[in-house]
Amino acid sequence: MSKIKIIADSCCDLTNEQIRQHDISILPLYVTLGDKVYRDGVDVTPKMIYEHFEKTNETPKTSAANIPDFIDLFKPFAEAGIDIIYIGISLGLSCTVTNARLAAAEFPNVKIACIDSKNLSTGIGLLVLRAAEMAEEGVAFDEIVKQIETLTDYSRASFVLERLEYLHRGGRCSLLTAVGAQMLNIKPEIAVRNGTMSNRSKFRGSMVPCAEKYAKGLLTDIEKISPRRAFVTYTVDTDPAIVNAVYNVAVSANYFDEVVQSNAGSVITSHCGRNTIGLLFIDKLPGE
Incomplete structure (x- = not known):
C-alpha cells in the first residue's frame, strides 16, 4: 500500500511539534495588510496584524490558497505515486477546499481527497x-x-x-453591538456550527472568570466528548491568566488523554484580536 500524505492549510493551528511529528504539510492562506499580501505563518505574524489594526483601525483581509498553490504542493507527491488527503477550512468560510478540488483534477493517477472540515482553527487540527x-x-x-x-x-x-x-471592523457585527458589549462588559462566545461562525452565548464580567465559566459549561456533559485530545487555542499575547483558567478546567477534569495549548493563526487573529480563547474537542460518535 502506498504512503498517504496528509495536508492541511494554515488555518488548522496545529503546533510546530505536531506538524513535524506527523510529517504534515501546511499550505498557507493569504493575509492582506493594507496593500501588501502575506502568507499566513510564513511572512506575517499575529503581532503584525495587531500593529496594523492599531495604526489604521482596519482589520486584515484573509483569502484562500489558489489553484496554482495546490498544484505546486500536490505535484511532487503525485509524481511519486503518493495518495493525498487534504483537510481544509470550512467551505462556509473560504473557497480554499474548492480550489484544492480543482487542482486535484490535474493528477488523475493518484487518489486525492479534499475534505471540507466544516470548521476552522484546531477544529480542523483535531481532524488532521x-x-x-x-x-x-x-x-x-x-x-x-x-x-x-x-x-x-x-x-x-x-x-x-x-x-x-x-x-x-471586519463587518461581522454592528457598531451598536460592539459598543453595547463593551459598555455592559459582555464577552461573547462564537461557535462554529454547520460550517459557519455564529454567536452561541455570552458571559458578563472580567475575562478570566468568563473564560473559566465558558470552559466549565462546555464540559458539563463531558462523557459525550472523546477523551483522546482537547485543544486550548488562543490568540498571541492573550493574558496568561486567561489561558490558565481554561487550561486548568480542562486538565482538572481528569478526562482527556492530552490537553494541548496552541496559538491561533491569522484567521482567528484577524477576526477576533487579542485575548480570544477556545476549548476545542471532538464529540463521541453514536455508540462510542
Whole structure:
C-alpha cells in the first residue's frame, strides 16, 4: 500500500511539534495588510496584524490558497505515486477546499481527497491529527476519508472574545453591538456550527472568570466528548491568566488523554484580536 500524505492549510493551528511529528504539510492562506499580501505563518505574524489594526483601525483581509498553490504542493507527491488527503477550512468560510478540488483534477493517477472540515482553527487540527494517526497505523485511504468525513460533524470549535472591535471592523457585527458589549462588559462566545461562525452565548464580567465559566459549561456533559485530545487555542499575547483558567478546567477534569495549548493563526487573529480563547474537542460518535 502506498504512503498517504496528509495536508492541511494554515488555518488548522496545529503546533510546530505536531506538524513535524506527523510529517504534515501546511499550505498557507493569504493575509492582506493594507496593500501588501502575506502568507499566513510564513511572512506575517499575529503581532503584525495587531500593529496594523492599531495604526489604521482596519482589520486584515484573509483569502484562500489558489489553484496554482495546490498544484505546486500536490505535484511532487503525485509524481511519486503518493495518495493525498487534504483537510481544509470550512467551505462556509473560504473557497480554499474548492480550489484544492480543482487542482486535484490535474493528477488523475493518484487518489486525492479534499475534505471540507466544516470548521476552522484546531477544529480542523483535531481532524488532521486523526487522519495522520490513522495513516501511520496503516488504515486504508478510503477508510480514513470515510472516518474523517464523518467526524466533521462532531468536531467542536468555539471561542470567547474579550472585545468585538475586530469583528465590527471586519463587518461581522454592528457598531451598536460592539459598543453595547463593551459598555455592559459582555464577552461573547462564537461557535462554529454547520460550517459557519455564529454567536452561541455570552458571559458578563472580567475575562478570566468568563473564560473559566465558558470552559466549565462546555464540559458539563463531558462523557459525550472523546477523551483522546482537547485543544486550548488562543490568540498571541492573550493574558496568561486567561489561558490558565481554561487550561486548568480542562486538565482538572481528569478526562482527556492530552490537553494541548496552541496559538491561533491569522484567521482567528484577524477576526477576533487579542485575548480570544477556545476549548476545542471532538464529540463521541453514536455508540462510542
